[in-house]
Amino acid sequence: MDVLMLSRLQFAMATMFHFIFVPLTLGLSILVAIMETMYVRTKKDIYLRMTKFWGKLFVINFVLGIVTGITLEFQFGTNWSRYSEYVGDIFGSLLAVEATVAFFLESTFLAAWIFxxxxxxxxxHAVSIWIVAIASNISAIWIILANGWMQNPVGYAMRNGRAELENFTEVISNSFAWGQFFHNAFGAFVVAGFFIMGISAYHLLRKNEVEFFNKSFKMGLIAAFIFSILVAAQGHNHAQDVAVKQPAKLAAMESLWDTAEHGAPMYLLTMPDEKNETNKIEFLGIPGGLSFLAFNSFDAPVKGLKEWPKEERPPVTVTFLSFRLMVGLGTLFPLLCIWGWVNRKKLVDNPLYLRIMLLSIPLPYIAMWAGWAVAEVGRQPWIVYGMMKTTDAVSPIATSQVAFSFIALTTLYTLLGAAELFLLAKFARKGPEPEKA
Incomplete structure (x- = not known):
């Protein structure tokens, strides 16, 4: 493998691993803040115990997320120096705001909350966790604004062979980036909701602390259901933005090879054949379905992949399957929540459902990974859409250097992942502190 492929693999591995921690941090921080607010308002001990139990799991996740995030950002200097040189004036300013404002705010008040x-x-004390929760989500805003600029570059001017910041307001009001943020923020609540439901299901199966975990389960259930609906609705809106600003990505998401001038169909079952530029299977087509979803018109034209040279098309199979996986899981989540709501008063009497929810903890993570695969793989071959190709962004370094760092980071992340799973499993199984006598 060459430097480019190794750098891609290393960044993909580091990003996907870091993203294990991000959505749970964003969603669970808000839910823990709500639990503590309920304690302050009602003075009921059960809400204090809920705050401390779920807060402990939040802290474990948060701390390990910080470590993986720091090593991730270093790669812009080590592996992608040409990219940093070309657009650092814009990209770097957004990350700098995140680090100097949001990150230090959340870290400072998390320490105040812990001690x-x-x-x-x-x-x-409740105000402290609210500041942590709000600052964590503000941090996500700035990071996604940076990524959103790569997806839809705005507010810049080309000077001296590099992109320089021209209009900061235009950069931070980038509609494409805000679409990404809300899609991820809503998804984070689904992750947190299923995390709480899954762990609660573990204890309810054992009839341990039934009142405590019934309340916890219902809180996770409400959050997961509301935001599973919102993430689907907002995802549809964002996909329409993709159709306008990244039409090649849309064509890859749907494996559409030939341009449809008078309405593109949508097939419920498709299997791409990239080598022959066609689909092996096209089953149950809805005439004009894709045109309607993308442009609100059954007759709207949709560009096919053959409109672009092969070297400027995204990897179709990965983008297509990732999109289908995300949508399929996104459809499953509200159905599981409805099942839970119907049985909310007798959860302990439904062991099958509880086992399913315990096993479902990883599913929202997988859905969000798939969504990011669509966003990042579907953008290729561009690292900055329409401006700079990924092949031009990699650092001029030796293959052996990247191979060494790839192995070192993979080893480090494996150890951190094992530590995360061990600590979360240990304290999740242990349950809350006993009630005061």
């Missing part, structure tokens, strides 16, 4: 149980008043 301030006996030093802060209940209200100020």
């Amino acid at each position: 301030g149980w006996k030093k802060l008043s209940p209200k100020m």
Whole structure:
């Protein structure tokens, strides 16, 4: 493998691993803040115990997420220096705001929350976790604004052979980036909801702390159901933005090879054949379905992949299958939530459902990974859409250097992943602290 492929694999591995921690941080922080607010308002001990139990799992996830995020950003200098030189004036400014404002805010107040149980008043302690939750989501905004600029570059001017910031307001109001943010933020609540439901299901199967985990399950259920609907609706809106701004990605998502001038069909079952530029299977087509979903018109034309040279097409199979996986799981989530809502008053009497929810903990993570695969793989061959190709962005370094860092980071992340699973499993199985006598 050459430097480019190794750098791609290393960044993909680091990004996907880091993203294990991100959505749970964003969603669970808000839910823990709600639990503590309920304690402050009602003074009921059960909400304090819920805050401490789920808060402990949140802290474990948060700390390990920080470590993987720091090593991830270093790669822009080590593996992608030409990219950093070309667009660093814009990309770097967004990451700098995230680091100097949001990251330090959330880290500072998380420390106050962890060590301030006996030093802060209940209200100020609850304020601390709210600041952590809000700052974590603000941090995500700035990072996704940076990624959104790569997807839809705006507010720049070309000077001296590089992109320089021209209009900061245009960059931070990039509609494509905000579509990405809300799609991810809504998905984060689904991750957190299923995380809470899955762990609660584990204890309910054992009839351990039934009242505690019934309340926890219902909170996760409500969050997961509401946001599984919102993420689907917002995802549709974002896909329409993709259709306008990244038409090649849309064609890859649907494996559409030939341009449809008077309405593109949507097939419920398709199997791409990239080598022969066709589909092996096209089953149950809905006339004009893709045109309607993309442009709200059954007759709208949709460009096929053959409109672009082969070297400017995204990898079709990966993009297509990732999109289908994301949509399929996204359809499953509200159905599981409805099943849970119907049985919410007798959860302990439904062991089959509880086992399914325990096993479903990884599914929202997989859906979000698939979504990011669509976003990033579907953007190829561009690292900055329409401006800079990924082949031109890699650092001029030796293959052996990237191979060494790839092996080293893979080893490090494997150890961190094992530590995460061990600690989360240990404290999740242990359950909450006993009630006060």
